[in-house]
Amino acid sequence: MWKGRFSQDMDAAVLGFTQSLDLDWRMAQADIRGSIAHVRMLAHTGLLAGDEAETIEKNLREIAQEIKDGTFKPKVELEDVHMNIESRLIEKCGATGARLHMGRSRNDQVNTTVRLYLRKELLGIWEGLETLINVLLVKAEEHADVVVPGYTHLQQAQPVSMGHFWAAHAQAFMRDARRLLAAYDAVDESPLGCGALAGSTLPLDREFTMRDMGFSRMTENSMDTVAHRDHFLDILYFAAVFGDHVSRLSEDLIIYFTTEFGWVRLPDSFCTGSSIMPQKKNPDVLELLRGKTGQITGALVDLLTMMKGIPLTYNRDLQDDKRGLFRTLECLGLIFSVLPPLLAHVEIDEEKANRGFADGLILATDVAEYLVLRGVPFRSAHEKVGHAVRWCIEHDRPMDKLTLAEWQAVIPEVGEDLLPLLTPRRSMERRNTYGGASPEQVRGQIARAKEKLAAYGREMNAYKDRLPDML
Incomplete structure (x- = not known):
């Protein structure tokens, strides 16, 4: 040429x-x-x-x-x-x-081609993400009344609804959906007509090509247009954060699936065995999902590093701008092919989950808040309940099995009305603040998430309707 x-x-x-x-x-x-x-x-x-x-x-x-x-x-x-x-x-x-x-350079031609290609690809990614979120919301509804331990520092903290757990992960992916929409919006502008870097002396009509290709708007500055890859970075940032969320969900399920926890049951069809140990059922799919995060994050760092020292405008470094991006899109497709169906078949053993409540100490915060309602300053209540926890450990007594006399010997302010409150289920049901762990609040979260997801879907459908033929 x-x-x-x-x-x-x-x-x-x-x-x-x-x-x-x-x-x-x-x-x-x-x-x-x-x-x-x-x-x-x-x-x-x-x-x-x-x-x-x-x-x-x-x-x-x-x-x-x-x-x-x-x-x-x-x-x-x-x-x-x-x-x-x-x-x-x-x-x-x-x-x-x-x-x-x-009237055209490969600089604006390639830029246009990639944006046309990415719009269709991102709509496919949206479909996978929408399916994943819907599966999580179904699981949240299914397990809204199931009581399991909630953790901080991977130590038992407070009883929660398993539906609350699923809804928590759904919320993370809902934020990813918003980031995906923002990434699509960044892609959805027409660069055609910017030429090599300075536009053209020919009487080109950029608005005509914008409309013909179904873009929402034109890029504003021809030099910036051929030089930047912010829209790629927006996609890769969405993917990297999404990958972190997938990894965290996978890690949670891997931990709760272990023999030591044992209250998550994974479907056989998404697990593998061992070549030497006949008893093994390994969560390989979840482990691979967790591992994909490294590839996705690497692609973001790769492009950020590539872009940091490139002067205006186009430089041939940018020929490789798409390698990590396309690998990431392929990786996302693989994730969506296995994660939603795996989650759909996860089962929860509530009885095993509740065995972790045997010492009753997960209810300590409930006792402290009970004392607050009886006029005890919180810091004092915290100290008093801390002494009670130590007493239970030293005397090998479950906190939820103490008699009123035992309670009053340790904390005189306790009344008989405390005892009915000290069950994991009652604790979970009473956490009824907005966004809390009670079944009522979980169902509210589900309803609001569905409404927001539907709005996102309408936004994406509007984008889809503007795609030109052949794409």
Whole structure:
């Protein structure tokens, strides 16, 4: 493409080093759709005759079909998807095809192609995330009345509803959904017409191509447009935080699945055995999900590092900007293929979960708050209950089994009305503050999350409706 300036052919090693076909061929349909928008605009502005534009679009659509059929085999010597398609177009319609690239640089062409491609990919990611959140909300409703230990520092803290646990993870993924919408919005602007960096002397109509490709708006500054990759970083940031949330959920389930805890039961179809130990049932899928976080976070750090020292505007470093991004999108797809169905089949053994309450100490905060309601300052109540905890440990007595006389010997302010409060279920049910662990509050969280998720879905459907044909 630059043979007019150079007197030597590109070295074979350089060709292998600089080619990007292995990365960008997947975007062939998006590249063709961007070219169709461009050629329509050229006809609209009079830069191309109507019959020329029709010929080019017709042949571009034929090339798209050749790619779908597998009859069009790209050539590495043409470097990338963009030059392969343009070369094929010229083969098919000669000099007319050679007019396609007027008013366009590969800088704004590639930028347009990637944005077209990413919009469809992100809608697919949304579908997976929406499914995951819905599964968690179903589990939250299913287990709203199931009492399990809640933990801080991985030490028993207070009784909670298992539905509260599922709803907690759902809330994290709801924030991810908001981040995904923001990432989509960052992608959803048209760069076509920015040229190499400074726009064009030709009378291009950027608003025309924006509308033709279904973008919400145009980019504002041609130099910034070809130089930045903030929209990639927004996607990778969403993915990295999402990956952390997946990892935390996986770790929780792995821990509660161990023999020592034993109150989460995982489906056999999502576990593996041991090559030597016949008794083993290993949570390999959850472990792999936990491990994927490293890859996803690495992609974000990779691109941040790549971008930090690049001067305005385009530099060839950016050819590799998509490698980590595309691997991340593939990784997200794999996560969504296994995590929702795995969660849907998780079972909870409430009896085993409640065995952890045997010493009754998980109810200590309830006693302190009971004393507060009887006029004892909280710090004093905390100290008094701390003494009671120590007494129970020293005398090997479960706190929830103490008699009134035993309580009053340690804490004189205790009345008989404390005793009915000291069960894990009663403790969970009484935590009825907004967002709390009671079944009533959990069901409120579920209802509100469903409403918000539906609103996000409507927003994403509006984006989907604006996608052009061929995508």
